[in-house]
Amino acid sequence: MLKIGLTGGIGSGKTTVSNLFTKLDNNKNKVAIVDTDIIARQIVEVDKPAYKEIIKIFGKGILNKDASINRKILRNIIFNSPELKQQLEDITHPRIQAEVNRKISKLKAQYCIIVIPLLFETKSDYAIDRILVVDCDTTTQIKRTTLRDQTTAQDVENIIKVQQSREYRLKQADDIINNNNDLEQLKQQVQQLHSFYLKLAKEYKP
Ligand code: ATP
Numbered sequence: 001m002l003k004i005g006l007t008g009g010i011g012s013g014k015t016t017v018s019n020l021f022t023k024l025d026n027n028k029n030k031v032a033i034v035d036t037d038i039i040a041r042q043i044v045e046v047d048k049p050a051y052k053e054i055i056k057i058f059g060k061g062i063l064n065k066d067a068s069i070n071r072k073i074l075r076n077i078i079f080n081s082p083e084l085k086q087q088l089e090d091i092t093h094p095r096i097q098a099e100v101n102r103k104i105s106k107l108k109a110q111y112c113i114i115v116i117p118l119l120f121e122t123k124s125d126y127a128i129d130r131i132l133v134v135d136c137d138t139t140t141q142i143k144r145t146t147l148r149d150q151t152t153a154q155d156v157e158n159i160i161k162v163q164q165s166r167e168y169r170l171k172q173a174d175d176i177i178n179n180n181n182d183l184e185q186l187k188q189q190v191q192q193l194h195s196f197y198l199k200l201a202k203e204y205k206p
Contacts, residue, residue: 054091
């Protein structure tokens with residue numbers, strides 16, 4: 001199956017775009033979305049194997065009252081320690097990848113979009129055929145993210161700093177969605193790409 005890796009910086013519009021792909025397809029099930037962010041949350045749910053391994057390394061101080069992992073605390077810890085970041089990724093990435101492959105093997109769609117927010121930031125080995133980058137300028141990125149998350153511009157800027165540069169991402173892209181404008185223009189680009197991907201899917205030889 002044709003596999004498109006969808007990525008982009010924080011708040012660039014990845015979720016919005018992946019939702020549009022599903023909606024524009026009109027439930028014809030030609031495109032399927034596999035979101036690695038959702039999978040990353042599922043594999044660390046209470047008492048899952050990854051959950052237990054994470055607690056062994058990071059201790060119970062990273063837990064919420066309901067015993068779930070406090071992602072913000074964990075993020076802050078690894079933000080300051082490349083070694084711990086690596087250890088966390090060693091626990092989570094193979095499991096995320098295995099779950100992505102398991103999901104893909106069951107799909108009946110003509111092509112799928114794998115949402116991989118940190119495609120360029122972390123070592124990963126997804127067998128994707130094309131890279132689709134959702135792009136908007138940094139000011140828009142900060143404005144939309146602060147509005148969505150009730151966070152400060154400084155916080156968003158700090159995350160942007162540790163992510164790959166916009167230039168690098170755009171250089172790696174096979175396809176680019178420009179998300180500087182309104183949702184109508186976003187929809188049009190998604191529609192065009194959907195038609196293009198369906199055409200590629202027909203010609204696809206694994
Ligand atoms: P993250 O990297 O943080 O997961 P993301 O790349 O998935 O973010 P979205 O959540 O899709 O980004 O978009 C960020 C915010 O911007 C959301 O509140 C979304 O509704 C809004 N947004 C996205 N695209 C547009 C647009 N074209 N016009 C107006 N608002 C938009």
